Amino acid sequence: MTTRTISEARPASASFGMLLAALLGLGIVVLAGHVQADALHAAAHDVRHANGFPCH
Amino acid sequence: MLGRILTSGLIAGAAAGLCAAVLHLMFIQPVLLHAELYESGELVHFGAASGTAARPGFGLDPVRDGLSVIFSMLTYAGFALILVALMALAEGRGAVILARNGLLWGVAGFVAVLLAPAFSLPPEVPGVAAAEILPRQAWWFATVFAAGAAMWLLAFGRGWRAWGAVAVLLLAPHAIGAPEPDGFAGPVPTELGALFAARVLGVGLVAWVLLGLLSGFLWSSGDETAS
Numbered sequence: 001m002t003t004r005t006i007s008e009a010r011p012a013s014a015s016f017g018m019l020l021a022a023l024l025g026l027g028i029v030v031l032a033g034h035v036q037a038d039a040l041h042a043a044a045h046d047v048r049h050a051n052g053f054p055c056h
Numbered sequence: 057m058l059g060r061i062l063t064s065g066l067i068a069g070a071a072a073g074l075c076a077a078v079l080h081l082m083f084i085q086p087v088l089l090h091a092e093l094y095e096s097g098e099l100v101h102f103g104a105a106s107g108t109a110a111r112p113g114f115g116l117d118p119v120r121d122g123l124s125v126i127f128s129m130l131t132y133a134g135f136a137l138i139l140v141a142l143m144a145l146a147e148g149r150g151a152v153i154l155a156r157n158g159l160l161w162g163v164a165g166f167v168a169v170l171l172a173p174a175f176s177l178p179p180e181v182p183g184v185a186a187a188e189i190l191p192r193q194a195w196w197f198a199t200v201f202a203a204g205a206a207m208w209l210l211a212f213g214r215g216w217r218a219w220g221a222v223a224v225l226l227l228a229p230h231a232i233g234a235p236e237p238d239g240f241a242g243p244v245p246t247e248l249g250a251l252f253a254a255r256v257l258g259v260g261l262v263a264w265v266l267l268g269l270l271s272g273f274l275w276s277s278g279d280e281t282a283s
Contacts, residue, residue: 021137
């Protein structure tokens with residue numbers, strides 16, 4: 001019974017972990033690649049161009 | 057689950073991003089710096105007496121190139137977290153994740169994130185004419201999500217409905233069309249623009265294949281230690 005409880009509880013937390021990781025990844029890509037704040041844009045400029053992100 | 061994705065993703069992303077940065081500094085940065093001389097007007101190729109194609113020697117710029125290394129690693133870490141989260145999702149649905157098929161995950165990521173948007177919005181060398189930034193970013197994200205979904209369906213979908221959806225998802229963004237500038241007024245020679253786009257796609261393919269390989273390897277080896 002204990003194992004069943006664990007195996008049933010696992011998918012929910014696993015899905016949450018996947019979602020959180022993917023959202024974190026998306027946040028990093030948006031921040032590094034797309035936010036137009038001047039300081040960020042200047043620092044990441046060359047990498048944005050080199051990854052085909054729309055820049056300027 | 058979250059910890060395992062973070063570990064695999066951040067290590068794979070940092071390594072692939074570092075590799076991308078080295079290739080960037082070797083092959084992309086010289087083209088970019090050369091184009092910036094035309095963007096700033098320091099070099100002119102139309103109407104100028106001499107249209108020399110000789111590339112000026114560019115040295116390393118510690119601050120600028122250091123930032124490129126950091127942001128390249130950061131960007132690929134972001135890609136990696138999404139890639140590994142999707143690997144975990146696929147594994148939960150019965151797929152086998154290994155280093156070798158991680159290569160295919162990397163190719164799929166390259167198609168979704170670089171090749172698909174580049175088909176209508178080619179990688180821009182500094183100085184090219186382009187439409188407003190916001191519509192271009194919106195189109196870029198929509199295209200990447202559509203192509204990513206298409207790659208997932210290509211790998212895991214079954215039947216003609218899935219294949220049909222793949223075709224629609226891949227074609228629609230280009231049938232609709234990317235935002236384009238009103239006029240072509242870029243001061244940069246087309247030779248540099250073409251070389252830049254080709255280099256970006258080539259370096260991107262190497263980095264993405266490495267990212268997929270490392271993600272698959274780290275994810276599958278993490279599985280052995282966990283169980």
